[in-house]
Amino acid sequence: MTLLNDTHNPALKSWLASANSAGCDFPIQNLPFAVFRRKGSSEAFRGGVAIGDQIVDLAALAKSGVLTGEAAAAAQAGAQDKLNALMALGTPAWSALRLALSRALREESAAQAALQDGLVPQAEAEFDVPARIGDYTDFYTSVHHATNIGKQFRPDNPLLPNYKWVPIGYHGRASSIGVSGQTFHRPVGQTMPPGAAAPTFGPCKRLDIELELGIFVGRSNALGEAVGITEAEDHVFGICLLNDWSARDIQGWEYQPLGPFLSKNFASTVSPWVVTLEALAPYRVAFTRPEGDPQPMAYLDSAANRQGGAFDIQLQVGLQTPNMRAAGQSDASICRTSYRHAYWTVAQMVTHHTVNGCNLQAGDLLGSGTLSGPTLDQAGALIELTTGGKNPIALPNGEQRTWLEDGDSVVLRGWCEREGAARIGFGECVGTVLPARVPQG
Template sequence: MIRSFIEVKPESHFPIQNLPYGVFRDNENKNPRIGVAIGDYVLDLSVLDEFGFFDETDVSGKRVFHQSSLNKFMQAGKKAWKEVRAVIQHLLREDVSILRDNQSLCNKVLKQQKDIELLMPVEIKNYTDFYASKEHASNVGTIFRGKENALMPNWVHLPVGYHGRASSVVISGTDIYRPQGQTNPTGSNKPIFGPCKQLDFELEVGYFIGTGNELGMPIPVEEAEDHIFGLVLVNDWSARDIQSWEYQPLGPFLSKNFATSISPWVVPLEALKPFRVNGPVQDPEPLPYLRTTNLGSFDIHLEVFLKSENMEKPQLITSSNYKYLYWSMEQQIAHHTITGCNLQTGDLMATGTISGPTKESRGCLLELTWRGKEPIQLDNGEQRVWIEDGDEVIMTGWCQGDGYRVGFGEVRGKVLPSREIKVLTHSKNSTTS
């Protein structure tokens, strides 16, 4: 196992085997720029670039690490990603003296993570959310339609998805205002307007498209992973009561467009390859354009914590794993583009809620509480059916190696009360607010 000259604790998410990319700034330099996480530090790639360390790579002279997003680097393609990763990993090795023995250079390129501000890592062009967990889809279908009709007929034949809202994707730590909209309470014959009462989290993993495809040119399933730059954690917040009223016949709209939280560090696909596993057996066999012989999944342990305003520390409420996903990333990409749809650098794809086979591995409150019938008991005596104002949701995840972890850090978000709005009602004789 290779090691870095920088001390990295075994439980750290950021050993030399990981090296996730992020965008940061600090008090000394307010300009956003690109770095990689190593232990408790961030390595400033813009400084390394100025010193010529990437002159033998495909990004030489392009100043891709002086940008306020990863997009320009991502657009450089798979060959450049591998070259840059090899340079960084070499410089950080414990048996390489270039940085290790040059304290002056180390002071220029290494910043403590506690002293930096992490920013949105990617300029997101489009956002697509899938529905790729069979356990999640089965649980939700059972709740709403009964066990006999849990899965819709198309579910085992294609990766179901919808186009989300890229503009409301936010970085970890951003507060989330409770959304408002129309709902139709049980027993009512007309809808009402007001704050969402059934606010939920969704435990997901997202991945960024590094290089896209031309309009009209589908991406073959066996080439799909070449287009993936890296992965992040995703909390795709969901307003269940708004969704249940609006989703027929076209699916989610206001119930999903208000916020999607992502983690700030983008883990390269290359760092996850040692943790490849087979996904679930797909029965019936997919159509030819979706068939693959690759080990299409990854052993990524995932956890969700909840902290109310009255709790001293967060409480673990569910644990799941990426390996439970029925449809792989490569199948999702192949399906997304089979019409000729052109993916673009910076597009975000998300897996949909990742649930496992047990109650303890369900990936959202809708499943965990079985739509409110089985409330969650918190350690301080409180109960939860849905997320309440003041609650903070924290997600984390990692792959466990032999003496090291390749992790994602965390994505967190605190829910604030709905903002007051002014509603004008016009009639022939009056205007009220």
């Protein structure tokens, strides 16, 4: 588990003024990673680090001679078109690069002149998915989400008996994961209308969001090698925002007996910036279970996980309709919650995933599942916010939404802030719905 060090000092300032602005997502205490290039260019994508409103180009940094030793090797690995090589290096290399960058970006650093020439404005950059994602596993870590959904389908037995014992998950589709700014066509598939004798085929009518966090695997484990709870976080590079779009009407017809398929495989969107676990160290909180709930089994339990295995990450969902966009209106907030409400931790997800020897690879993605809090306004999906479509959401411009409509954009945001620590953010994760393309038979 990462401990606090001088990179977390809230008094640190950067020679880049924008990094010192109040409310900045990317102060010197954050330093998240992404893959980028200049908009409209034929440049190769390469790794970068956010500072204020700029990007430190890792390819330029690696050539500058500013870094030495393990930090220089890590920067070289991060200069590739995906972050997999950097992710595979492990905690010592990530920490060495973070410390070297922190020192180089601080006020009065002798490296300022060398680094300034390698900065790229974020407004002039385009991004790609941060890693080559070999596998994607989506978990179900919010007991509040699981209970809310269960009440709609099983009011007398909303939470199945295995939920409080085992981290539930399923294997998703990696190839359709896109980066923020992604547009996708409304999915099509089979649905069973209420009271009908046979299913119909056509565009989804109950398109939903899922407010999630994505956990990028760092150091791999060998096939047959389980990762213990005390070592699990050493295999995690960092966390991003994730919207796992869902077609609820298609899902309702297809999910029995094996689970979701077409209702989930058409698109998932991640934020470009990956915030490292080291950057999140000031925002660790105790992992606790409600009184009367079973405690985790021994392989999912440790003193360190109980003391600080959870993270207090604030999360928000914004919705912008085409009419709002045309009128120059920004997105309207429809949900605000925190990751601290999750029933299972990052370490528990990794440990359970590998307990039978499954080999995770650098760049693999684990989804947290929809992150809902204990109250309705903290629900991370429309199916909860609208009680299965019965209660539309009222938007500030007078429009209503029960499910997503064509042209709607959804914006996920995440940040951490508390007294005595620097505020850090995740940026945005944006996706927009396009009209369906129905195959002609």
